[in-house]
Amino acid sequence: xxxxxxxxTHLIKTRGQHVTLRCSPISGHKSVSWxxxxxxxxxxxxxxYYEKEERGRGNFPDRFSARQFPNYSSELNxxxxxxxxxxxxxxxxxxxxxxxxxxxFFGPGTRLTxx
Amino acid sequence: xxxxxxxxxTLSVQEGDSAVIKCTYSDSASNYFPWYKQxxxxxxxxxxxxxxxxxxKKDQRIAVTLNKTAKHFSLHITETQPExxxxxxxxxxxxxxxxxxxxxxxxxxxxxxx
Numbered sequence: 025x026x027x028x029x030x031x032x033t034h035l036i037k038t039r040g041q042h043v044t045l046r047c048s049p050i051s052g053h054k055s056v057s058w059x060x061x062x063x064x065x066x067x068x069x070x071x072x073y074y075e076k077e078e079r080g081r082g083n084f085p086d087r088f089s090a091r092q093f094p095n096y097s098s099e100l101n102x103x104x105x106x107x108x109x110x111x112x113x114x115x116x117x118x119x120x121x122x123x124x125x126x127x128x129f130f131g132p133g134t135r136l137t138x139x
Numbered sequence: 140x141x142x143x144x145x146x147x148x149t150l151s152v153q154e155g156d157s158a159v160i161k162c163t164y165s166d167s168a169s170n171y172f173p174w175y176k177q178x179x180x181x182x183x184x185x186x187x188x189x190x191x192x193x194x195x196k197k198d199q200r201i202a203v204t205l206n207k208t209a210k211h212f213s214l215h216i217t218e219t220q221p222e223x224x225x226x227x228x229x230x231x232x233x234x235x236x237x238x239x240x241x242x243x244x245x246x247x248x249x250x251x252x253x
Contacts, residue, residue: 066245129185
């Protein structure tokens, strides 16, 4: 029973570079959300996608973008990296749809270090 | 937007004692309140959740209570064990279906001493 998977596990980049993070949701889940977790803080919402459409965006600059593919996997892209982008990037998947709020299940995260 | 406050930031208890973590939220439209446990270097794991039409929910040693009027909810862990040691996050969500987000508290580091 595969859970949410993310790649890569760890990543080291330098300021100004670009990074792409990937996420595969639980089979059957149609919604993917991205969160940034800075050390010692709770996760902060970046994006939510459902059926390949952006359904929510958090308070992050335009350097952050994402997309969802027909197989419901997702990519998070960050351009012009800053030192402050160093964090654990978490992907969460949920069934979504209908009127109810669905449980979100998190992947193991990608640890991004910007030097 | 939604704001979630969580207290205390650290909590140390003896094995077998109870632990209580409290959260308040600001958006009266919030209708879903999950709790996550995150061990060092691991992913946040959903341990229990409660919806706004319920006042209390229990799962073995873990219980959550919700007071919609006061806009606060709490996690109760009874008979704590060393393996309960972790960071616990509360969260709140409004909306539903295919359009919602979780707003998290800053976390509580729970240490259970043998």
